[in-house]
Amino acid sequence: MKELMLGNEAIARGAYEAGVRVVSSYPGTPSTEITENAVRYDGIYAEWAPNEKVALEVSLGAAIAGGRALCCMKHVGLNVAADPLFTAAYTGINGGLLIVVADDPGMHSSQNEQDSRFYARSAHVPMLEPSDSQECKDMVARAFAISEEYDTPVLMRVTTRIAHARSLVELSEPTEIPLRDYVKDMRKYVMMPGNARGRHVVVEAREKRLAEDCSAFSDLNRVEMNSAKLGVVCSGAAYDYVREALPEASVLKLGMVYPLPKKLIEDFASRVEQLIVVEDMEPFFEDAIKSWGIPCCGKEKTGLQGELFVRKLSTLFAGAPDAGPQETPGVPPRPPVLCPGCPHRAVFYVLHKLRAHVSADIGCYTLGALKPLDAVDSVVCMGASIGIAHGAEKARGSSFARETVAVIGDSTLMHSGITGLVNAAYNESTGTIIVVDNSTTGMTGHQENPLTGKNLRGDIAPRVNLVKLCEAIGIRRVRVVDPFELKELETVLKEEMAADELSVVIARRPCALLKSVRIEAPVTVVADACVKCFACMRLGCPAIIKTPGGPVIDTALCTGCGLCQKVCPTGAIKKGGERA
Amino acid sequence: MKQIVIVGVGGQGTLLASRILGHIAIAEGLDAKVSEVHGMSQRGGSVITHVRIAGPGETVYSPLVEQGGADVIVSFERLEALRALPYLKAGGTIVLNDQKILPMPVITGAMEYPADALERIQASARVIAVDALGVARACGTGKAANIVLLGVLSNLLPYGPKRWQEAIAACVKPAFVEMNLKAFEEGRYLG
Numbered sequence: 001m002k003e004l005m006l007g008n009e010a011i012a013r014g015a016y017e018a019g020v021r022v023v024s025s026y027p028g029t030p031s032t033e034i035t036e037n038a039v040r041y042d043g044i045y046a047e048w049a050p051n052e053k054v055a056l057e058v059s060l061g062a063a064i065a066g067g068r069a070l071c072c073m074k075h076v077g078l079n080v081a082a083d084p085l086f087t088a089a090y091t092g093i094n095g096g097l098l099i100v101v102a103d104d105p106g107m108h109s110s111q112n113e114q115d116s117r118f119y120a121r122s123a124h125v126p127m128l129e130p131s132d133s134q135e136c137k138d139m140v141a142r143a144f145a146i147s148e149e150y151d152t153p154v155l156m157r158v159t160t161r162i163a164h165a166r167s168l169v170e171l172s173e174p175t176e177i178p179l180r181d182y183v184k185d186m187r188k189y190v191m192m193p194g195n196a197r198g199r200h201v202v203v204e205a206r207e208k209r210l211a212e213d214c215s216a217f218s219d220l221n222r223v224e225m226n227s228a229k230l231g232v233v234c235s236g237a238a239y240d241y242v243r244e245a246l247p248e249a250s251v252l253k254l255g256m257v258y259p260l261p262k263k264l265i266e267d268f269a270s271r272v273e274q275l276i277v278v279e280d281m282e283p284f285f286e287d288a289i290k291s292w293g294i295p296c297c298g299k300e301k302t303g304l305q306g307e308l309f310v311r312k313l314s315t316l317f318a319g320a321p322d323a324g325p326q327e328t329p330g331v332p333p334r335p336p337v338l339c340p341g342c343p344h345r346a347v348f349y350v351l352h353k354l355r356a357h358v359s360a361d362i363g364c365y366t367l368g369a370l371k372p373l374d375a376v377d378s379v380v381c382m383g384a385s386i387g388i389a390h391g392a393e394k395a396r397g398s399s400f401a402r403e404t405v406a407v408i409g410d411s412t413l414m415h416s417g418i419t420g421l422v423n424a425a426y427n428e429s430t431g432t433i434i435v436v437d438n439s440t441t442g443m444t445g446h447q448e449n450p451l452t453g454k455n456l457r458g459d460i461a462p463r464v465n466l467v468k469l470c471e472a473i474g475i476r477r478v479r480v481v482d483p484f485e486l487k488e489l490e491t492v493l494k495e496e497m498a499a500d501e502l503s504v505v506i507a508r509r510p511c512a513l514l515k516s517v518r519i520e521a522p523v524t525v526v527a528d529a530c531v532k533c534f535a536c537m538r539l540g541c542p543a544i545i546k547t548p549g550g551p552v553i554d555t556a557l558c559t560g561c562g563l564c565q566k567v568c569p570t571g572a573i574k575k576g577g578e579r580a
Numbered sequence: 581m582k583q584i585v586i587v588g589v590g591g592q593g594t595l596l597a598s599r600i601l602g603h604i605a606i607a608e609g610l611d612a613k614v615s616e617v618h619g620m621s622q623r624g625g626s627v628i629t630h631v632r633i634a635g636p637g638e639t640v641y642s643p644l645v646e647q648g649g650a651d652v653i654v655s656f657e658r659l660e661a662l663r664a665l666p667y668l669k670a671g672g673t674i675v676l677n678d679q680k681i682l683p684m685p686v687i688t689g690a691m692e693y694p695a696d697a698l699e700r701i702q703a704s705a706r707v708i709a710v711d712a713l714g715v716a717r718a719c720g721t722g723k724a725a726n727i728v729l730l731g732v733l734s735n736l737l738p739y740g741p742k743r744w745q746e747a748i749a750a751c752v753k754p755a756f757v758e759m760n761l762k763a764f765e766e767g768r769y770l771g
Contacts, residue, residue: 004602004612029618108617132613165643166602166614240641311646326647326666328700331659332691334683336590336625364623372688445618537688542624545682546689554682 005169007162010133011100012037013169014140015070019177020044021095022062024055026415027444028074029109030163031102035072036447039456043174048447048456051382051415052077056084056099060153063097064189066180068144072100075116076381080416085153086123090199091189092151092206094180096144099125100156102163105280106307109160109443111362111381113305115281120155120258124207127155127258128220129236133167139255141175142220150206157257159280161237161307211259220255221264230317231272233265233285233296238278238308245313260288269294276301276317280308338367340543341512341519341559344436346483347407348375349539349567350490356405356497359388361417363409364442364511372540376407383408383416390420390429401431402497408433411441411449414464424502425474432496432503435466436483438511446514470504477503484509486566512559520560522579524553529572536564536573555579581638582737583645584631587664588656589681590617590624593726596751597654598629600730603747604739605633615643624684626660652736653705654729656712657681658697665704674705675732675771677712677725708732710770716763721756724763731767741768 005013011034015023023046025035039046049055052073059071073081078101085099101119104110120127128143130136136158143154187195214221227248234242235254242251252268254260269275269289277286277298286298301316302308314320338345348368351358352375360366360376361384369376378388389406408417413435421433441447448454453463470478477499481489489507496503510517522543532550543557544564553564555578565573584601588594598614605612611634617627630645647666654675655661661676668674678698685691694700701707712728719728727748734744745761752760 002606004606004614006616033618161615161643164616164618166598166612166616167640167643168606168611237643240643243641309644309646310642311648323647328662328665330694331663332683332685332693334589334624334626334659334663336623337684339591339623367623370684371690443623540684540688542682542684542687545687 001171002168003171004166005133006033006164006166007130007133007136007158008033008164009037010136010169011072011140011156011158012041013171014137016041016044017137017172017174018141018144019068019175020070021067022059022069023047023072024049024058024069025072026050026052026055026077027441027447028077028102029444030104030158030160031072031074031077031100032444032447034100035456038070046456048449050450052081053083056081056088059097059099060084060088060091060093063093063095064091065094066182067095068177069095070098070100073102074110075101075103075114076110076112077101078116078119080382082119082123085119085125087191088153089123089125089203090191090196092202093147093153094182096147097153098140098143098147098156099153100158103157103159103281105159111379113281115284116155116157117257117284118282124203125153125155126150126210126256127157128255129157129257130162130255131236131239131253132162133165133169135255136162137169139220150210152206157236159237207259211262214256214259215261215263217256217261221261222253222255223264223268224251224253225271226250228271229273231268231275232278233268233275233289234278235285236280238280241308241310241313242278245310246318254285257284260285262292265289266292266294269296278302278308278313335370336367337370337542338364338540339512340541340557341561343438343483343507343509343512344368345373345539345541346486346489346563347434347436347507348373350486350493351375351405351407352538353490354493354497355403357392357400357403359385359392359404359406361385361408361412363412365407365409365436368407370540372538382412383420386417386420386424386433389431389433390424390427393429393431398430398500401429405432405434405493405497408435409442410435410437410439410451411447414450421470421475421504422473429502430500432493432505434493435504435506437466437506437508440511440514442511442513446511466506475502475504477501478506479503480506480508482509483507484561484563486563512561520562521575522553522555522558522560523562523565523573523575524555525551526572526574529570531570531572533569535567535569539563539567581635581640582633583650583669584652584654584733585645585650585664585667586629586631586654587660588627589660590627592656593723594627594629594656597726597730598631600744600747600751601631601633603750604743607743607746608739610634610636611638611640613640613643626663628664652733654733656726656729658701659683659693661701662694662697665701668705672705673736674701674707675729675736676701676707676709677729678709679713708771710767712767715766715770719763719766720759724756724760727760727763728767728770731764731769732771734764734768735771
């Protein structure tokens with residue numbers, strides 16, 4: 001039976017067919033759907049961990065205990081999980097361990113364009129890379145076989161165009177993989193210096209063996225000989241583009257991207273007149289191939305930034321005319337926006353009004369940086385907001401702290417904001433931290449987290465008590481406000497920013513897109529009462545439209561949240577609009 | 581190879597349309613790839629889905645339609661059709677839901693929604709403009725606007741109406757099948 005599956009769905013299916021027992025992950029585009037699909041299969045225990053480091057530790061624990069385990073994350077998540085990754089390479093596994101990492105060339109939904117293949121090389125862990133959904137599924141089984149044969153964690157890299165593209169997948173039946181025996185082995189799993197020195201030798205020997213063996217992994221690394229004039233080394237989505245852009249060329253398709261099959265590449269290079277390397281992001285293959293003394297060309301033509309695509313390759317390597325980046329002139333951009341009814345809007349509206357310095361964080365609320373809210377000074381990585389605000393205070397003094405707030409979401413706080421919070425309390429910050437608690441992980445599509453009271457399966461789960469958590473850390477000033485009580489929010493923020501000690505303001509209201517949130521009747525502008533001051537436009541609500549005759553409510557979009565009523569100085573916005 | 585680009589505004593239901601096309605490809609025994617957009621752009625931003633369905637015996641490698649490659653652009657919104665024009669093949673067709681959704685720079689008054697958007701689209705391509713939202717509402721739910729557009733699209737692709745009906749039935753919730761099939765028929769009639 002064939003199904004049209006997302007690459008991510010196929011990876012989850014592959015995990016099911018490969019007898020995976022435990023999946024632990026943290027959501028992140030473009031990796032989220034793997035774990036969301038894995039939880040639906042019988043026999044798989046799947047969970048959202050608070051962050052990728054914990055997720056990898058859980059998965060490693062399952063593997064050491066003898067079960068096959070899977071851990072999924074986006075590329076920047078692997079930075080968080082790098083600590084256990086590097087040492088898991090030393091301990092090796094018992095049951096197989098697969099770590100899927102999803103890179104985002106072109107940054108569709110990410111803050112940087114990092115290439116995860118370098119992690120494979122620096123941690124000395126093999127890495128596979130599929131080119132379509134069928135390979136996504138098949139390579140999961142292959143990865144577990146390699147993991148168990150070579151006693152190593154295995155990485156699998158996907159990119160956005162593989163993770164979020166649907167293609168045909170032939171389904172198979174799941175295989176029964178019994179638990180392996182659990183044997184205490186202190187020298188293998190206790191990584192103190194004396195043991196780790198011994199394991200480093202094992203790691204090096206394993207990598208050498210894999211590097212030699214992988215030239216013969218013909219199911220992963222495949223030569224497609226065609227014209228001898230041009231040979232292309234590629235992997236992943238780049239292979240798909242090469243096959244269409246350069247149909248005459250011979251292709252060495254790498255399914256194993258680390259370690260590289262040196263013998264196979266040397267042999268391929270010797271059979272073609274000109275060798276090129278086509279890879280998304282960094283010159284990972286190219287640098288290695290050049291270091292072996294094989295002339296080739298790649299990044300000097302394709303560049304380091306953005307995504308590859310067919311037309312780019314046919315222009316660069318097949319002499320097709322350069323059509324250039326075509327855009328229709330005079331079309332206003334349509335950036336993403338905070339949704340109508342979004343509780344974050346109120347927070348950024350007030351922060352803009354107070355002219356605060358705002359270090360924000362990763363989530364929907366990053367959009368508070370865009371006009372007209374225009375209320376964010378910096379966003380770096382998950383959990384960074386609190387540390388950045390604290391550092392700014394230490395550099396510029398507590399008077400600066402009185403004008404500064406950190407803004408962080410509930411899921412991001414649980415991910416890696418807590419340690420920043422502890423640091424701010426411990427090192428006597430006098431700043432203000434706003435936790436925008438919308439009871440979900442919004443941007444990635446509504447995943448549960450330790451503050452929502454539910455788990456990945458949708459079951460009721462213990463819920464972190466945020467107020468008590470702050471108190472336990474030693475923070476005395478903790479306030480909870482409903483951000484839609486706009487006046488109260490402003491008063492509380494003014495008081496807490498002025499206070500000479502650390503404050504946490506929990507702005508709590510659920511995401512407007514949650515099914516449990518009731519949509520109210522839309523509001524309407526009473527033309528006679530409107531003085532056309534356009535104060536409501538400062539909210540940046542997509543349901544309020546500026547017209548020469550005054551603001552107009554798009555009743556198809558309005559959720560009746562009433563925020564605009566509260567900012568209207570003449571009371572010209574009333575309940576009771578007709579839903580379009 | 582049939583190449584279709586589906587564009588709209590995040591939240592408009594473009595993904596269901598591409599899923600139905602995928603179903604048809606499987607039923608026809610054809611290779612296909614569908615590239616979707618998840619994540620940040622879904623929050624009211626421009627979204628684009630690429631659908632490539634092979635001819636008999638062909639293989640689809642790239643999941644993306646290249647600029648100048650689309651046989652049809654299905655647009656859920658006027659401005660997005662204008663933005664997506666470079667994807668259209670010479671002689672291609674645009675199926676347009678003639679709705680205007682204002683982007684934030686227009687809402688705030690910083691930029692203008694091009695008044696001649698429809699004329700510019702019509703000047704560069706064959707356009708079938710329909711009021712999919714109005715037609716869908718008449719069928720019982722505005723949410724079936726995407727299915728009305730698929731009805732129009734079905735006249736431009738070589739797959740029989742039965743295939744479409746089966747795919748729609750397989751992809752929407754059982755309670756809404758009848759309503760959506762009606763929306764599909766209305767769309768077919770419009771196109």
